[in-house]
Amino acid sequence: MKTQLLSQRTTRLASAILIASTGLAAGGVQAQEQTINLAYVEWSSEVASTNVMAAVLEQAGYDVELTSLSAAAMFQALSTGDADAIVAAWLPTTHADYMERIGDKIEDLGPNLDGxxxxxxxxxxxxxxxxxxxxxxxxxxxxxxxxxxxxxxxxxxxxxxxxxxxxxxxxxxxxxxxxxxxxxxxxxxxxxxxxxxxxxxxxxxxxxxxxLEDPEDVFGGAEQIHTVVRDGLEDDMPEAYAILDAFEWTPEQMGEVMLMNQEEGSDPYENAKQWVEDNQDVVEQWLNS
CATH class of the missing domain: 3.40.190.100 (Glycine betaine-binding periplasmic protein; domain 2)
Known part of the structure; x- marks a missing residue:
């Protein structure tokens, strides 16, 4: 498989909000001077979760780049360090093959959504x-x-x-x-x-x-969506790593954002920012983990 990043660097998100508690990140580098790249696939669920995480990381002071890729290219980008993190790994079945291929180059932070x-x-x-x-x-x-x-x-x-x-x-x-x-x-x-x-x-x-019922159970049972980061992210951006590690929400919360994104003319990132603003009690748990 070609490892060329077939990315559409859809959005260079400027740092907008710096919360007072941001402070300094690793090595004395301020979070607002660091750029983190989130890769995702163009599934409505992953568009919702990735934009929400982008808005949260911006609130913590990071510049955020979003890269839209195919599933195969998304995992390849993560393994080469072209992407820093994804919140879009469906496990243990759907993306198992990709995870097995690059397992020593990434870190699975566990599920961000059940059900x-x-x-x-x-x-x-x-x-x-x-x-x-x-x-x-x-x-x-x-x-x-x-x-x-x-x-x-x-x-x-x-x-x-x-x-x-x-x-x-x-x-x-x-x-x-x-x-x-x-x-x-x-x-x-x-x-x-x-x-x-x-x-x-x-x-x-x-x-x-x-x-449709699946008597042979080919699709398997319920899965989880995991957050996966490149090897070394914890050392390079410990605050971003901690936020990604703490990120966890429910299908109902994700559904709220997905429905917002279906409104004609709406922008997924603006919708994510609105959801983050309206759910600061949830977001604070991710920021202050």
Missing amino acids: TKLGLVVPAYTEVDSIDELNDNADIFNSEIIGIDPGAGLMGLAEDVVDTYDLGLRLRSGSDATMVAALSNAINNEEDIVVTSWTPHWMFARWDLKY
Whole structure:
């Protein structure tokens, strides 16, 4: 795999708020003079969590760069030090392969969110309840499963599902946005569709959906989203490391931000700043750990 960083350096976030307690970071370098790079994938959940963490780190005095990458490139960037941290590692299943490949170059700080789920999702009105029923009903789904970006761990598991169940449906790759657009269009036309998806995701708050049963348990059980940092971050930026280590929130809190991001014309970073401002009691726990 090419290790070239196919990044879209989407946002160079200027340091805006310096709290009085910031003080000095390692080696006498002030936090506001340090830049930290957060990598993420363009999933609605990770857009929400990464922008919230960016807003919090800025409140602590850091300059923050956000880099949008594929899942594979995100972990590669972390292993080479091109990225300092991610709050987007789905474990123990979805991103297990990536973690195994770069395990000696990164540090897993543990879960920042519990209660995730992966699987194939259909509208609640669809008269199919299990993955092993898909072949007999392939025609109502146009013989295809609508997926997300091809480098995502979810897509690797979906490929395993196709093989395990010997499905005659084609797995189409795309992105979170194209998957949601296809789902929205199908629901608006009261059509059947099957997509790869996960919880937490704002689409479950917008539409009545259901996961297809997975008798072979290919997708596995509930997962957690972990914070992972590059080796050496604790020495280089101890305050940022401590904040990242303390970061933990609930699916409901993440859902609040994801729904804000669905408002037409809204900006994920501005929404994150608003959420941080409105939830200072939570944020203070991360800042003062």
